Amino acid sequence: MSTSDHYFTAQPASPDERREVRVHLAGRDVDVETAGGVFSPGHVDLGTDVLLRGAPRPPATGDLLDLGCGWGPVALSLALASPDAKVWAVDVNERALDLVRRNAERLGCENVVAARPDEVPDDVRFTALWSNPPIRVGKESLHELLLHWLPRLAVGAQAHLVVSKNLGADSLQRWIAEQLGDRADVERVSTSKGFRVLRVTAR
Numbered sequence: 342m343s344t345s346d347h348y349f350t351a352q353p354a355s356p357d358e359r360r361e362v363r364v365h366l367a368g369r370d371v372d373v374e375t376a377g378g379v380f381s382p383g384h385v386d387l388g389t390d391v392l393l394r395g396a397p398r399p400p401a402t403g404d405l406l407d408l409g410c411g412w413g414p415v416a417l418s419l420a421l422a423s424p425d426a427k428v429w430a431v432d433v434n435e436r437a438l439d440l441v442r443r444n445a446e447r448l449g450c451e452n453v454v455a456a457r458p459d460e461v462p463d464d465v466r467f468t469a470l471w472s473n474p475p476i477r478v479g480k481e482s483l484h485e486l487l488l489h490w491l492p493r494l495a496v497g498a499q500a501h502l503v504v505s506k507n508l509g510a511d512s513l514q515r516w517i518a519e520q521l522g523d524r525a526d527v528e529r530v531s532t533s534k535g536f537r538v539l540r541v542t543a544r
Contacts, residue, residue: 360382375412381411395501395530398422398471429467430456431452433458469498470541494543514528523544525542526542
């Protein structure tokens with residue numbers, strides 16, 4: 342990946358060289374397609390793995406959101422665990438979205454919708470939100486992202502976010518609590534391998 346070619350770039354400049362990797366998702370070993378220019382192309386990164394192991398079983402139905410989906414480990418896990426739910430895999434990276442679509446088709450997950458943020462209808466309310474948020478986009482962009490999506494949780498629905506302790510998980514937890522106020526409960530539910538899993542429950 343070039344220095345200017347971040348995983349949060351809409352159109353990665355690096356060569357679109359596809360490769361197949363075997364990963365463990367939703368209790369099974371599966372083969373997926375990845376490529377450079379997306380987040381963690383060679384494996385399920387440590388933070389995402391902590392999230393997938395630490396989050397509860399997702400709701401069986403409703404609209405589920407993977408925010409910042411990359412090649413799709415979270416979205417595919419949600420889709421495999423909840424085949425009757427609609428899983429929105431959202432990213433700004435067009436290559437990532439193409440990979441999610443191809444991987445969903447490969448795994449028979451017809452309930453995955455890969456979309457840019459502006460392609461998700463404004464009236465959709467989510468019964469769950471799982472994310473390894475793009476901390477490295479910068480604090481201002483990250484805050485804008487979370488304030489756009491977290492308020493779209495249905496009442497009683499939960500978001501699970503995994504954030505590195507060294508990249509400000511505790512301060513982010515306090516910030517979310519301050520911003521959402523009495524609209525949500527925010528708590529840390531686990532710590533593993535240097536990562537915090539934060540739970541936001543909409544009131």
